[in-house]
Amino acid sequence: MGKKVISIVLGLIMLLSVITGCSSDTAPSVSTESTASESSAGNAGGALKPAELTMWTFLDLTSKNARAIVLGNLIKNFEAANPGIKIKVETQEWSTMSAKIIAGHAAGNSPDIFMINMANLGEAIAAGCMEPLENLFLNNWTEEQLADIDSELFKAGYDGKYHYEIPLFSGTFGIMYRTDLFEKFGIKVEDIKTWENLAEAAKKLTYVNEDKLQVYGYGVGYSTDVTDPHGVLPTALFSQEGSIFTKDGKPNNWAGEAGKAALQFQIDLIDKYKVMPSSSVALTSEEVYNMFEAGQFAMISGGSIRMPTVKSLTSFDPNYVGFMAYPEWNKGQGSSIANAYAWNTAVWSGSKNKEAAGKFLEYLVSPEADKMWVKEANQIPVLSSTFNSEADFINTPANNWMTKTKDIYSNSALVFSGAYGITGFALDLQNAMIYAYSDGMSVEDALKKAEKDFTDRNVDR
Secondary structure, eight states, X not given: OOOOOOOSBHXXXXXXXXOOOOSOSSSOOOOOSOOGGGOOOSOTTOOOOXXXXXXXXXXXXXXOOHHHHHHHHHHHHHHHHSTTEEEEEEEOOXXXXXXXXXXXXXXXXXOSEEEEOHHHHHHHHHHTOBOOGGGTTGGGOOHHHHHHHOBHHHHTTBOSSOBOOEEEEEEEEEEEEEHHHHHHTTOOGGGOOBHHHHHHHHHHHOEEOTTSOEEBSOXXXXXXXXXXXXXXXXXXXXXXXXXXXXXXXXXXXXXXXXXXXXXXXXHHHHHTSOOSOGGGGTOOHHHHHHHHHTTSBSEEXXXXXXXXXXXXXXXXXXXXXXXXXXXXXXXXXXSOOEEEEEEEEXXXXXXXXXXXXXXXXXXXXXXXXXXXXXXXXXXXXXSHHHHHHTHHHHTOGGGTHHHHHHHHHHHHEEOOOTTSOOTTHHHHHHHHHHHHHTSOOOHHHHHHHHHHHHHHHHTOO
């Protein structure tokens, strides 16, 4: 695949000169009133046949989560504009949903509409479980519409002939941090240029606070519950020459010098720098987010998409939550490469209601819906035009995490190809840490075993 520094959405670059910050300080306030009368959810091609569509997502429509509320309102709009169509949402566990969808396709019982993560996208395309968008609506789009959605994340679901998904809820990984603690201990973001700089800053941030709470300078969870690549090791492998995978989807020298140094550095953050608890090997990523929200970590590895939720749950002033790029691994690179991601939303190829499902999928990425995702759920736009139409909202200085995500997209982000399967690669990198830290393997042997685990699952099966 090769190392690929990309711009995810063309509008991100176009907006470089006008965005200075975005998002709201706490969980977005979302109206629960449907706006069907103003909706563009109607079926321009004529009335749809009555049908009940099943949708799998990790969102719980009964919750107060802003994305869930927006999805609920979009469903109301679509159902009101298309009498006889009902959309039933079945909430799934996000870490297992993608594998369940692929397994369900093999058994002939997947939902009509679903979300697949980036790590499973290639496998899903190869399995044939996603209906080409060209068969649903994309062939009817104008050149202007196609240019509006064009991005590396949209291209990730393209096999050279067909597009299979729309990329909702995009983001990238980086460092969430406490701006108030940075100020308290005299730490400046611009001074954290390397991972060694981060470790030294984390040492200052590791202390017992006035409430006698142990605060650790940096947090990562290495439990194998994770489906996302956290920690130093992924960023080092992404940043090396040729990136983490070869062009045919095989591990690219995971046990080489970059991998060995990065895995050892992960261990050193616990044992040498003592800025992370030894329990990190057993912590889940969700527990790390929760501990950050509770004030137990000053910095954590996290996804930018989680910023609105994290800020809504902090035990401290949410204005103190910042987001920055990973520091550089290779000298002179500027920052480590982080992977960009989205929830790839698609129609099941085996659906008996493809027309209606396709119409709803198209509505989810309409200008109307994209504005709702942005303004009411604080999500990064899918469409370039939304950056322009909602510039005043996006320009809110209190939420510069969206600006920082834009910068990472433009300068140091990697999108995985959907041309081959990489299922479980994050699990393999987590296991490398467990093999080395808990099981006593050398870092080289741990990485070689992680390579074998990945190859056995994805290449040699």
